[in-house]
Amino acid sequence: MRIPAMILCVLAASTLDGSPAVSAASATTEQRLDHISVVKIGHGSPVVLIPGLGSPRAAWDGVAPMLAKSHTVYLVQVNGFGGDDPGANLKPGVLDGIVADLDFYLRREKAGKVRIVGHSMGGLAALMFARAHPERTERVMLVDALPYFPVLLAQGGPMPSADQIKAVAEIMRDRVAARYGKPMDGASIKSDVDGLAVKPESRVLMEKWAAAADPRVEGELLYEDMSTDMRPALASLAVPVTVVIPWTDTPFGRERTLSFYARQYAGAPKLELVDIAQAGHFVMLDQPELFADALRHFVAQ
Numbered sequence: 001m002r003i004p005a006m007i008l009c010v011l012a013a014s015t016l017d018g019s020p021a022v023s024a025a026s027a028t029t030e031q032r033l034d035h036i037s038v039v040k041i042g043h044g045s046p047v048v049l050i051p052g053l054g055s056p057r058a059a060w061d062g063v064a065p066m067l068a069k070s071h072t073v074y075l076v077q078v079n080g081f082g083g084d085d086p087g088a089n090l091k092p093g094v095l096d097g098i099v100a101d102l103d104f105y106l107r108r109e110k111a112g113k114v115r116i117v118g119h120s121m122g123g124l125a126a127l128m129f130a131r132a133h134p135e136r137t138e139r140v141m142l143v144d145a146l147p148y149f150p151v152l153l154a155q156g157g158p159m160p161s162a163d164q165i166k167a168v169a170e171i172m173r174d175r176v177a178a179r180y181g182k183p184m185d186g187a188s189i190k191s192d193v194d195g196l197a198v199k200p201e202s203r204v205l206m207e208k209w210a211a212a213a214d215p216r217v218e219g220e221l222l223y224e225d226m227s228t229d230m231r232p233a234l235a236s237l238a239v240p241v242t243v244v245i246p247w248t249d250t251p252f253g254r255e256r257t258l259s260f261y262a263r264q265y266a267g268a269p270k271l272e273l274v275d276i277a278q279a280g281h282f283v284m285l286d287q288p289e290l291f292a293d294a295l296r297h298f299v300a301q
Helices: 003-015 064-068 094-109 121-132 149-153 162-177 187-194 200-212 215-227 253-264 288-300
Strands: 030-032 036-041 045-050 071-078 114-119 137-143 241-247 271-277
Touching: 036 064, 036 094, 045 064, 045 094, 045 121, 064 071, 064 288, 071 094, 094 121, 094 215, 114 121, 114 288, 121 137, 121 215, 137 288, 149 162, 149 215, 162 215, 241 253, 241 288, 253 271, 271 288
Parallel strands: 045 071, 045 114, 114 137, 137 241, 241 271
Antiparallel strands: 030 036, 036 071
């Protein structure tokens, strides 16, 4: 429910200074496709990890080594993030491309049924994969993700019309993309970054990741995220869905935050809500041990 700050952060993310993230997975062979690249580590039952908007696969560095002890872990990175070349992601249809590439890759790997974990926009992609390929999805974990991003624009009032949402999405896409190639100045958006994480060290990582992301890809994915409504598909999902919900004492607290997310996923027949206290949107950075516990429980089911 920290969405206004989230939106402003996305609009300004490309102005942040820093350097491309370096992940422990970087030393492993990377398989590159049109829309994503994948690093495979570990052995055992398969788990797919998809980071959120602007984030590299390094977002999962706190849990990937733990998972790899007993699972085959597929670490996804969207082309254009983490300092990568954008590949095919400068054209519309990035979300569909992510799903299609992941399906192709997992089929080639003969991975079988997978557990998919997605953060934020990565959670939306995970939902899309589960809808398109239910026979190949064991269960899904959505980390502070929503089935329809624009609900955050309502802010307790009436829901904006489809035309209003489209207009806002277009403005946000164009503003983000327009920052490509321009000088970076992070001072003006520090307060927006603060709203996405509790710990100062978490915000430092977020700034570096944002600086390494191609704003053209970020803008297009933001537009597609705002244009994709997965709520009608929830009722038909055959796979279990776990939603990880971070919260802080202010401004909403636990009960209001949980109530909000429960309403958004009310149509899902097999739903589990897991809340983690004193964490921002990047819950895996703010509360790594509690998040790791939630992930262990998820993959053990």
